[in-house]
Amino acid sequence: MNPELMRSLHDLLPQIQGFIYPNEIEIHWGLLIVVYPYITGVVAGAFILASLVKVFNVKEVQPLYRLSLLTALAYLLVAPISLVSHLGHPERFYEILLTPQTSSAMAMFGFVYAWYLMAVLLLEIWFVHRTDMIAWAEQETGVMRFLHRTLALFSRDTGERAVVFDHKALKVITIVGIPSAFLLHGYVGFIFGSIKANPWWSSVLIPIVFLFSAIVSGVALVILLYMIITPLRGGRIDMRCVDKAVDFLFYTVIVDFSLEFVDFIHRVYQSEEEIKILSEMVMSKLFASLIIVQVLLGMLIPLLLITLTKIFRKRFSLNEDLRKMVYFISVILIQFGVFATRWNVVIGGQMFSKSFRGLTTYKMGFGGIEGLLYAIFLLILPIVILAVLMKVLPPWKEMIGEGASEGA
Amino acid sequence: MTGRRTFLRGFLSVLLSGGAIGGILKILPSKAHATEAPLKGKWYGFGVSVDKCIGCARCMDACKTENNVPREPFFFRTWVERYIIRKNGATTVKTIEPNVDPSPETASDKSILRSFFVPKLCNQCAHPPCVQVCPVGATFQTKDGVVLVNEKKCIGCRYCIQACPYGARYLHPATRTADKCTFCYHRISRGLLPACVEVCPTQARVFGDLNAAASPMSRFLRMNKIHVLKPGLNTEPKVYYASLDGEVR
Numbered sequence: 001m002n003p004e005l006m007r008s009l010h011d012l013l014p015q016i017q018g019f020i021y022p023n024e025i026e027i028h029w030g031l032l033i034v035v036y037p038y039i040t041g042v043v044a045g046a047f048i049l050a051s052l053v054k055v056f057n058v059k060e061v062q063p064l065y066r067l068s069l070l071t072a073l074a075y076l077l078v079a080p081i082s083l084v085s086h087l088g089h090p091e092r093f094y095e096i097l098l099t100p101q102t103s104s105a106m107a108m109f110g111f112v113y114a115w116y117l118m119a120v121l122l123l124e125i126w127f128v129h130r131t132d133m134i135a136w137a138e139q140e141t142g143v144m145r146f147l148h149r150t151l152a153l154f155s156r157d158t159g160e161r162a163v164v165f166d167h168k169a170l171k172v173i174t175i176v177g178i179p180s181a182f183l184l185h186g187y188v189g190f191i192f193g194s195i196k197a198n199p200w201w202s203s204v205l206i207p208i209v210f211l212f213s214a215i216v217s218g219v220a221l222v223i224l225l226y227m228i229i230t231p232l233r234g235g236r237i238d239m240r241c242v243d244k245a246v247d248f249l250f251y252t253v254i255v256d257f258s259l260e261f262v263d264f265i266h267r268v269y270q271s272e273e274e275i276k277i278l279s280e281m282v283m284s285k286l287f288a289s290l291i292i293v294q295v296l297l298g299m300l301i302p303l304l305l306i307t308l309t310k311i312f313r314k315r316f317s318l319n320e321d322l323r324k325m326v327y328f329i330s331v332i333l334i335q336f337g338v339f340a341t342r343w344n345v346v347i348g349g350q351m352f353s354k355s356f357r358g359l360t361t362y363k364m365g366f367g368g369i370e371g372l373l374y375a376i377f378l379l380i381l382p383i384v385i386l387a388v389l390m391k392v393l394p395p396w397k398e399m400i401g402e403g404a405s406e407g408a
Numbered sequence: 409m410t411g412r413r414t415f416l417r418g419f420l421s422v423l424l425s426g427g428a429i430g431g432i433l434k435i436l437p438s439k440a441h442a443t444e445a446p447l448k449g450k451w452y453g454f455g456v457s458v459d460k461c462i463g464c465a466r467c468m469d470a471c472k473t474e475n476n477v478p479r480e481p482f483f484f485r486t487w488v489e490r491y492i493i494r495k496n497g498a499t500t501v502k503t504i505e506p507n508v509d510p511s512p513e514t515a516s517d518k519s520i521l522r523s524f525f526v527p528k529l530c531n532q533c534a535h536p537p538c539v540q541v542c543p544v545g546a547t548f549q550t551k552d553g554v555v556l557v558n559e560k561k562c563i564g565c566r567y568c569i570q571a572c573p574y575g576a577r578y579l580h581p582a583t584r585t586a587d588k589c590t591f592c593y594h595r596i597s598r599g600l601l602p603a604c605v606e607v608c609p610t611q612a613r614v615f616g617d618l619n620a621a622a623s624p625m626s627r628f629l630r631m632n633k634i635h636v637l638k639p640g641l642n643t644e645p646k647v648y649y650a651s652l653d654g655e656v657r
Binding site: 002005006009010013018019020021022023024025026028029086087088089092093095096099100101103104105106107109191194195196197198349350353354355356357 | 480481482483484487489499500501502503528537539540541542543544545546561562563564565566567569570571572573574575576577578579581583584585641657
């Protein structure tokens with residue numbers, strides 16, 4: 001038995017407000033499950049940004065194309081880690097792949113994930129980089145040459161027909177990829193939305209809200225990464241690109257905000273039996289993370305900031321550096337906001353009793369698998385993976401025009 | 409070349425659509441789970457007479473002993489709630505603790521309108537949401553309608569705990585797998601009564617085969633007005649309550 005768990009549960013006893021079922025004291029889905037939808041959200045969002053270029057032909061954001069694909073891959077690789085480590089028996093995780101129960105939303109994870117990784121992301125990245133990898137391998141020696149050869153699956157054909165095929169394949173993959181990205185994150189929302197026992201989760205809007213907040217977080221993160229990495233590489237931030245991407249971000253935040261607002265109004269107006277305990281929870285336990293971080297800092301302030309720059313950019317030809325700063329602050333705020341959204345859904349859904357008579361508290365640990373340190377590690381890990389990916393599949397030429405003259 | 413391509417295309421589309429349709433049919437609840445009692449064989453149910461429960465908590469104690477449930481007050485296969493409803497409409501609820509005299513004493517308090525005890529346990533739903541969501545099929549429904557957990561297979565994802573509307577499940581701290589009331593399956597399959605029913609001094613708990621024509625269970629259903637917990641969720645509980653108060657959830 002786990003004496004540490006017992007101690008923390010005993011500490012929670014006096015903090016219970018009202019009545020909860022006795023088994024409800026322990027919050028079962030903790031920080032790791034907050035991290036999971038956040039990470040998959042970034043994947044879906046980054047991919048949608050990438051498909052803006054390929055499917056909707058938004059030429060301005062071309063510099064973000066490869067970066068967003070690599071970001072999506074880096075985050076996708078980390079997504080299952082948080083899931084598997086939170087299991088009571090991580091060593092049995094393969095059961096979910098070998099003997100999945102088809103009626104379970106969670107059991108579909110393996111298939112949705114595998115489909116998205118293999119059929120969409122890896123394929124798209126491969127076709128995008130195929131000719132480049134061949135070209136890189138020609139100029140390299142040793143390990144990198146071997147690596148690029150292998151990653152190109154030893155294809156050597158850079159003829160016109162092969163390149164035309166690459167482009168055609170990319171188009172198809174991206175078109176398949178958009179619904180797949182929607183599926184990936186809509187599905188994550190469905191895991192929560194389909195729990196009829198929990199009125200905080202059980203809503204048809206949840207998958208859609210998840211989807212739009214996913215797009216918001218992914219796009220914002222790619223913009224943030226672009227704005228940090230480009231100067232670090234000694235490049236110049238392409239403001240036309242950032243302006244366009246922020247435009248797109250702006251509209252998505254508006255849609256996201258409206259959806260969440262509709263959900264809120266709907267709940268308050270219908271005012272079903274759980275409304276009392278839910279509003280009590282929102283006004284006490286979730287006040288900071290929902291009202292302050294998610295809505296105010298994560299949505300309203302960035303919306304206001306971006307709106308102001310939009311107005312003043314036209315009227316007073318707003319200084320580029322000032323615009324950069326505003327964008328930079330906005331995308332960081334949005335990250336915190338979306339993370340808070342995940343927190344409020346996952347943790348909030350477990351803080352009120354299903355008897356609708358009381359609230360419990362979540363006490364976040366510091367060390368250990370469910371602790372803060374491990375969660376921070378999981379949030380940093382994709383950045384490290386991204387750095388490695390950018391070494392192997394450098395996006396510099398497209399991002400900052402570096403090496404363009406070398407004809408690589 | 410074209411022949412092979414058409415063949416592959418056709419094959420793939422059949423595969424994909426077949427899989428999708430099959431998957432959807434499986435997800436549909438009526439296909440996936442038995443919701444009605446089988447005509448032959450046993451179909452177990454449980455009766456609770458709210459008026460008979462005196463809140464002695466012997467059932468809670470017996471259950472923990474019988475089923476090796478941890479003694480800490482966070483893990484229960486069964487528990488008893490005490491409701492106190494005051495004249496001003498205020499309702500307080502508490503889970504009673506074994507060996508602790510329930511306070512306040514209600515007889516002398518004139519502000520109290522009514523008070524009563526409600527035993528709770530897994531409702532062994534005919535249409536169990538926990539079985540529906542279990543990703544590996546570790547939670548399943550037996551032929552006789554009891555929902556069990558295979559602790560060798562459970563991966564400890566706790567989705568079932570989230571899906572249970574009644575708070576009947578917990579994660580066993582020793583096995584790290586989901587756990588809950590089994591109607592004492594090891595006992596009932598040998599013709600014995602569940603431990604809580606066995607020890608109840610007032611016969612507030614009744615157990616039996618719902619298909620049997622003459623049994624304490626069928627008599628209980630015949631002689632009482634019956635209600636179940638959270639009927640709106642369509643889980644079809646097989647724990648039936650007599651004289652259940654509207655305040656109980």
